[in-house]
Amino acid sequence: xxxTPPRSSSPARSAPGSPKAGPPTSPRRPAVVPPAQKSGNxxxxxxxxxxxxxxxxxxxxxxxxxxxxxxxxxxxxxxxYRLKSLNYDGKIHQYDINVTSxxxxxxRLPVKKVLEHRATxxxxxxxxSKMWIFDGKALAWAPTYVKYLKYTVDLDEGKRAAGExxxxxxxxxxxxxxTTEINLAIIAAYLESRVQFNNVVVExxxxxxxxxxxxxxxRLLSIKRNxxxxxxxxxxxxxGGVVEVHKGLYASIRFSQDMSSGGIGLSLNVDVANxxxxxxxxxxxxxxxxxxxxxxxxxxxxxxxxxxxxxxxxKRPGANDNWHxxxxxxxxxxxxxxxxxxxxxxxxxxxxDMLYNFRDVMFEEKYGSEGANSRNVKFDYNGKxxxxxxxxxxxxxQHLRAPGLPLIDAGTGGAIPMEFAYVAPMQRYPFxxxxxxxxNMIKIAVTRPNERxxxxxxxxxxxxxxxxxxxxxxxxxxxxxxxxxxxKVIPPPIVKFRAGGTAxxxxxxxxxxxxxxxxxxxxxxxxxxxIVAMGDCCDKETLVSxxxxxxxxxxxxxxxxxxxxxxxxxxxxxNKGRPRNEDITVGGTNGATVVLRAHxxxxxEKKLHTQLLFIVVPSKGSPFYERVKKNADCRFGFLSQVVQxxxxxxxxxxxxxxVCMKVNAKLGGATARTDPPWPSTGTYxxxxxxxxxxxxxxxxxAPGGNTAxxxxxxxxxxxxxxxxNAAVQTNGYRTEMITDKNMARMFHKLVMDWRAGHPGxxxxxxxxxxxxxxxxxxAQVIDQEIGAIRKYFGAKCPKxxxxxxxxxxxxxxxxxxxxxxxxxxxxxGTLVEHEVTHPFMFDFFLNSHVAIxxxxxxxHYYVLLDEFNVPINGLQRMIYHQCxxxxxxxxxxxxxxxxxxxxxxxxxxxxxxxxxSGDGPRHGGAGVEMLSDRIAKGFHIGPKAExxxxxxxxxxxxxGPRDRLEFMERTMWFI
Numbered sequence: 001x002x003x004t005p006p007r008s009s010s011p012a013r014s015a016p017g018s019p020k021a022g023p024p025t026s027p028r029r030p031a032v033v034p035p036a037q038k039s040g041n042x043x044x045x046x047x048x049x050x051x052x053x054x055x056x057x058x059x060x061x062x063x064x065x066x067x068x069x070x071x072x073x074x075x076x077x078x079x080x081y082r083l084k085s086l087n088y089d090g091k092i093h094q095y096d097i098n099v100t101s102x103x104x105x106x107x108r109l110p111v112k113k114v115l116e117h118r119a120t121x122x123x124x125x126x127x128x129s130k131m132w133i134f135d136g137k138a139l140a141w142a143p144t145y146v147k148y149l150k151y152t153v154d155l156d157e158g159k160r161a162a163g164e165x166x167x168x169x170x171x172x173x174x175x176x177x178x179t180t181e182i183n184l185a186i187i188a189a190y191l192e193s194r195v196q197f198n199n200v201v202v203e204x205x206x207x208x209x210x211x212x213x214x215x216x217x218x219r220l221l222s223i224k225r226n227x228x229x230x231x232x233x234x235x236x237x238x239x240g241g242v243v244e245v246h247k248g249l250y251a252s253i254r255f256s257q258d259m260s261s262g263g264i265g266l267s268l269n270v271d272v273a274n275x276x277x278x279x280x281x282x283x284x285x286x287x288x289x290x291x292x293x294x295x296x297x298x299x300x301x302x303x304x305x306x307x308x309x310x311x312x313x314x315k316r317p318g319a320n321d322n323w324h325x326x327x328x329x330x331x332x333x334x335x336x337x338x339x340x341x342x343x344x345x346x347x348x349x350x351x352x353d354m355l356y357n358f359r360d361v362m363f364e365e366k367y368g369s370e371g372a373n374s375r376n377v378k379f380d381y382n383g384k385x386x387x388x389x390x391x392x393x394x395x396x397x398q399h400l401r402a403p404g405l406p407l408i409d410a411g412t413g414g415a416i417p418m419e420f421a422y423v424a425p426m427q428r429y430p431f432x433x434x435x436x437x438x439x440n441m442i443k444i445a446v447t448r449p450n451e452r453x454x455x456x457x458x459x460x461x462x463x464x465x466x467x468x469x470x471x472x473x474x475x476x477x478x479x480x481x482x483x484x485x486x487x488k489v490i491p492p493p494i495v496k497f498r499a500g501g502t503a504x505x506x507x508x509x510x511x512x513x514x515x516x517x518x519x520x521x522x523x524x525x526x527x528x529x530x531i532v533a534m535g536d537c538c539d540k541e542t543l544v545s546x547x548x549x550x551x552x553x554x555x556x557x558x559x560x561x562x563x564x565x566x567x568x569x570x571x572x573x574x575n576k577g578r579p580r581n582e583d584i585t586v587g588g589t590n591g592a593t594v595v596l597r598a599h600x601x602x603x604x605e606k607k608l609h610t611q612l613l614f615i616v617v618p619s620k621g622s623p624f625y626e627r628v629k630k631n632a633d634c635r636f637g638f639l640s641q642v643v644q645x646x647x648x649x650x651x652x653x654x655x656x657x658x659v660c661m662k663v664n665a666k667l668g669g670a671t672a673r674t675d676p677p678w679p680s681t682g683t684y685x686x687x688x689x690x691x692x693x694x695x696x697x698x699x700x701x702a703p704g705g706n707t708a709x710x711x712x713x714x715x716x717x718x719x720x721x722x723x724x725n726a727a728v729q730t731n732g733y734r735t736e737m738i739t740d741k742n743m744a745r746m747f748h749k750l751v752m753d754w755r756a757g758h759p760g761x762x763x764x765x766x767x768x769x770x771x772x773x774x775x776x777x778x779a780q781v782i783d784q785e786i787g788a789i790r791k792y793f794g795a796k797c798p799k800x801x802x803x804x805x806x807x808x809x810x811x812x813x814x815x816x817x818x819x820x821x822x823x824x825x826x827x828x829g830t831l832v833e834h835e836v837t838h839p840f841m842f843d844f845f846l847n848s849h850v851a852i853x854x855x856x857x858x859x860h861y862y863v864l865l866d867e868f869n870v871p872i873n874g875l876q877r878m879i880y881h882q883c884x885x886x887x888x889x890x891x892x893x894x895x896x897x898x899x900x901x902x903x904x905x906x907x908x909x910x911x912x913x914x915x916x917s918g919d920g921p922r923h924g925g926a927g928v929e930m931l932s933d934r935i936a937k938g939f940h941i942g943p944k945a946e947x948x949x950x951x952x953x954x955x956x957x958x959x960g961p962r963d964r965l966e967f968m969e970r971t972m973w974f975i
Contacts, residue, residue: 043225044209045254045269047838048862049197051776057196059782061842061863066872067833068844071488076826077814078836079456080267080483081465082258087475092182092207095140098175102152107169112136114153114172123151123174131473133207133214141182141207143473149176159350182207184474191255191265191839208253211476212268215468216251221426225252226273229462230426234277237440240290241279243429245444248273249459250810257837258483265839268465268478271810272455274445276433280425284340285402285418288332294434295331308404313363313371323365329406332361334431340408340421346396355424356416360409374403374417388415446854449824453482453814482814485835489827493674493881498558503672505884507827509850510891513657513671517558519722523668526559528608530566532598533616534591534624537645543567546648547614553656559664565614566605568598591627592635599636609964610638612663618645629911630957637960637968639666658888665887665972670722674884677877683719690761692754692798693721695898696785697771698736699906707913708953711738712906714898715750717757717970722885724898725753726905726974728912730956733948736773737780743788751792753970763798765868770804771899778804778864786865801875802865805899809860811836811845825856828892829880832858842866846876848883849894859895888975905974912956 049057115134127144134140156170189195221228226248234244256267292299313323338358362372374388392398407415495503503511547565602610632640685691695714701707711731714724727746813826830847842863883892959968
């Protein structure tokens, strides 16, 4: 058997764990493809240069000594433990593991079970078996060299009776072959910039990741980057016993910027992981009524008899002899892939721990109204057709208490009664939580910094890092406390309004706008407007009172309003006296009909096209939202403001001020601004540096969904960088990079808007904020999206700065006692450029907001490109201060407004999809929940977005008729 020769050994070191200066050995040729693409380990946090080929690594901006010099110095703890030592000289051999079934079957190979079996330990005993590390799939690492090894594993060893036939899928052949030798010294070489990121670095980092997890996973449940103590008690949600929350630990080794302060450039990032699991160790027959009650309130309080009844098949409409599954039965299909054990009297002890897979709920029309239950389903037993019910009586003397329940289809495991199936513990709950469950989850998961820190430290102790034999063997030790790093606190801005009005939030993170006039009032006076309530949810007097208070408040803030609104009467009053056989309720709750009727009444009375319509809905998350927005935006081309009945009835001044900010922005105004972060002459950016600020986000269909991806791009429309216009369009399916076609038309539209707000000017600088991309896509952003911008401008292209902003990380800040805000979170403006950042790339973490509850999550900003060489103080101050000019809030937002607006525009654009409104919600929690529900029930929803990748999607509907398009596109319709 041929094997791959081991590579040359690591260079000599002056001492273990201390790599010698100078180039390490170069055991293989430069990578032809990005090294990260060759790694099958998706748990690792790799830097951007891991995803590009060697010739492209220099494209990313480097820090080059750029650190903030103006913020107030501070010290802050971060949820990382530094690696103190690592034996760079240790011998590590990597092996390929090939497991095959004897005889071969189509069943999924239980590789993990095979590798944990006694036979594997025996086979590896001559090769220091205690130090072997497995990835559970196809790789292994060991300090000893094995040229070739083949052995057999029998999973039924000791369980098979003498003479009994071998069960298919119980005997396996294992072949182990060496592939390469891991060189840990390459990590130090990369951190010291002596080599570029390559495949050898990936191999070394992958080994460290598996090394960290090997010992812990032998004692704990390991799911991706998380660990859970299976002995710990879960926190039950208030759902009767369906879902419980387990507090686990997120753990990942990552590069860190600590070498200048005594570190070795590697740290362990740890965080709490709150995860929903099915409540285990309960009969499925007991779980069913509780589960159905959480699916729909109509099934709350089901008795055993009623449970059987709601799960029985129903007649198909218009067909005499056809039966179909009931609505409740369809929900049971969500239990597919749930694992369970079987327990009943007389069952052999040897099979007590055998896991079965819930493949489906049995259903066949031939069983009629009773369905496929234990009385009806029969099979051959001892040469006689026997029902499942009788089988258990005859073989085990076991009577069923609920014979009318449908049976579980367990595949080769047979047809199993629900009452004998016990849910295996610690199985993740894969569905969206309902509102009650979510509220309980938040109470459990959201904790203040001090409590979160204690939870992280407690959970980290369960890893037993100081006792781990695998870590000890390779000389890995960690510091015992969270890392503490240098930080800066950027001073908060003064928020400025018109006529000299100001708000000084200091570090409170909030301010009031009572009696303050908006920086820019609405350019379009409010003349043709009205209000309507969906489904009679408010009476006329309430609507009149609400609009009077709004008008008074809007004027107090400097808003221009020339007329009173049209009060569209409640639907029942409009239809008073109509024949009783007309269904007037449908019109009152049909978004299209309500918007049309209101629009007609406003135009008739005002003799102008409708500018703005207030629409009152019964509650948050109303099903009316998407339809009324689609009709207002696309069918008629006027602005709309949805308000909830409760707020309309309360009619409070503070709420009206919040609504006024939105309305003012939609009609061309701006709430407030902050002073420029650099020397300027009247405008936000210097007069010799006209600047485009762009925010981009691409959103995708829910998992398993078939809706198109939506690209959203925003750009500042004014020189003060307060107002932003947006362009949105479908972007294929599961396509993260904005297509060339979309870049051309969306960018052109926004450039025209920018020029209208900057008469006679040409941009000298373009700042491009991108959200939603991981490190593996940074290069694509530069190549494709920035490449399209360069093509658009040609030879006159402005200098470009590209910044990726993301909150998808596990870094948290913990200020010293008394140095944070009232909840012990870091003060707004806290900036961290050391310890948690990349060793030499240009990134930083910024906490710009005050967390309402829980522990604040900073935003990670990655500067990928900086052709303008923007002064670091000005750049960071600009990003932070502009979070205070978010146009519809009296608090700073956590993310730069350009990106925030792109999120809003992309979400609203789902309402503009060219699809029937009757298809249900297209976005948000309601859309995801509906889609997940339909998929789980087995409904066909057409090709999945993943299967349509590469194809074009139908365009969104335009914003209004042709004569209204320019008006709508120049407004902040998405606010």
